[in-house]
Amino acid sequence: MGRKSHSCEGFNKGAWTANEDILLINYINIHGEGKWTTVPCKAGLKRSGKSCRLRWLNYLRPNVKRGNFSEEENDLIVRLHKLLGNRWSLIAGRLPGRTDNDIKNYWNTNLGKKAKEPSGMKKLQAASNCLLPSQATNKTNLIRTKAIRCNKLASDPLFLQSLSTSRQKIPTKAMEVNEIPESSKVCPNLEEEVFQEEENMVLNYGSFNDDNIVAFPDQALMEFDGLMEFERWMLNDEGVDYLPHDDDQIKSLISLFDIGGEF
DNA sequence: AAGAGAGTCAACCGCGCAGGT
């Protein structure tokens, strides 16, 4: 699967200049995000599309929060990392204004180091008031919530029908809560169910903007997709529940999503 | 004051997935 680079050759690398930033901001303000491979040429930048995207998402985008992480953010990162592992984008979705790169760097330079030290881990646990991981270094104990895209399935009646027994809604992508079509509302109280924990955990961080749009629905929905993966993982071919309900990770996940250990 | 080492973080890279043709 080869990848052709776009027609603009001789990309600049390294730190972005103020002038480049202005060009990118102006272009996106006019044309919006997306089609990153064509952005450099159209915006007059000698950068790769990936570089433009990264610069925009991690630095230039409005509402990107900079500066030190608060205690609450710190706490949330620790808890979510324990639950999700290095799923930085998912963790970032719970921290409005923070990017996955930010959190990854923060973890690697601060929390990760503390977590490696036994005493440091205890401090982190005390700060986050949560359980010690049973095997913090054992990757197999992490819930690997694979972020599946379900755009197609969301409108597939057969798939929706198959979900009727598993209480799942498959949202397509970031959207206002009230944009979710009635036909997709397999569970009538689903928005409440999905976003209740969002409210509980991060409402204090201003996760809703002025238009009452959930600021990070994408990630919330991806979490939900993760549950689908989780469900597949916990059931064998005969549908027998092999979920280790006594596992701390499982308990955490169950409580996080308020699913009562059932699907 | 200056050099060395450590820490920070923006940016790059390779890979994989989804959707389109």
Added chain:
DNA sequence: AACCTGCGCGGTTGACTCTCT
């Protein structure tokens, strides 16, 4: 079915800054 394109993710790199000696 095979391939291409666009995009996003996580790991890594390297330039810059800070701190220590």
